[in-house]
Amino acid sequence: MNKINIQLTLTYWFFNSSRRKPVTAAAESVSHGFYVRAATSADLTGISQIIAESFHSQNGFWGWAFPLLRLGIYEDFRHRLLSPAPHHLCLVAVEITDKGTENLLGTVEIGVRFNDYWTQSGKSFPYLSNLAVHAKYRRHGVASQLLLKCEQVSQEWGFQDLYLHVLENNYQARQLYFKLGYRVYEVDSHWNSFFFRRSQQILLHKHINPNLAS
Numbered sequence: 001m002n003k004i005n006i007q008l009t010l011t012y013w014f015f016n017s018s019r020r021k022p023v024t025a026a027a028e029s030v031s032h033g034f035y036v037r038a039a040t041s042a043d044l045t046g047i048s049q050i051i052a053e054s055f056h057s058q059n060g061f062w063g064w065a066f067p068l069l070r071l072g073i074y075e076d077f078r079h080r081l082l083s084p085a086p087h088h089l090c091l092v093a094v095e096i097t098d099k100g101t102e103n104l105l106g107t108v109e110i111g112v113r114f115n116d117y118w119t120q121s122g123k124s125f126p127y128l129s130n131l132a133v134h135a136k137y138r139r140h141g142v143a144s145q146l147l148l149k150c151e152q153v154s155q156e157w158g159f160q161d162l163y164l165h166v167l168e169n170n171y172q173a174r175q176l177y178f179k180l181g182y183r184v185y186e187v188d189s190h191w192n193s194f195f196f197r198r199s200q201q202i203l204l205h206k207h208i209n210p211n212l213a214s
Contacts, residue, residue, distance in 0.1 A: 034095040034105055034142065036149045041081055043092050046104035048074035054132035087112040087157055091149055093133075093142045106133035108146040110153055110162075126154040128164040131173075147180055151208050162206045169199040182206045 039047060052070040057063065077090065088111035094102040108131040112124045128150055133142045154162055163185065166173050185205035 034093050034145075036091055036093050036145055039077075039081065039090040039092045039107065041078065043104060043107075044074055044077055044081070047077055047090070047092065047107050050104065050107060050134050051130055051132045053135065089153055091146055091153075093146055104134070105137045105140075106131075106142040106146055108132075108143075108150060110150045112157070112159075126150075126157065126159050126162050128162060131164075143176060144180065147176075151206075155208060155210060160208050160210070162208065164204050165201045166204060167199045168202055174202075177204050180206070 048070050051073050052066060056066060056069050058066045080088065081090070088109070090107060090109045092107045093105040095105060097103050109129045110126055111129070113127040114125075115123050128147070131143060131146060133146075150162060154160075162182075164177070164182070166177060168174075168187075182204040183206070184202055186203040188201040188203070
């Protein structure tokens, strides 16, 4: 595979439109008391809350902006769920409560991107983004099951590779990805880290072995 455009690092937390594939019943799986399925419009409020809490602080100077950030995430997801683009899917992990209602535990997006992100040209590849789990349900296997479901979706789309970004200082996430077989593909340039004054991003890659996939 050719070198993936480093400009992807500038869009990791933003919710750029991708080409979407129609959702089918095959996008559902059950594990450990919860199940993973394709997101619907009814999940938008829960998705936006979990992602906002995972990536943005509600404390300090920027706490006042939290509702606006959450609203922006909601509208972005609503737009993409209504868009008929192929090869893009938002997954959610949910559990059924004692009252028979669904409780949203976590979410992740998978979409097909290109070597040249801005022109949508070059070799295509599946890219994961916005993996987030409610704080109460972390370390319960939710993130792992979402990632494993993405592997299944990727293979259904005809791919054997997955890519994602992780912050260098996000040790817990890095540990999870390495445990699931992801390896370092590329490290963000120091100039980006210096300019944006944040931790470096690492592009991870996993080659999916269909003989080992569940």
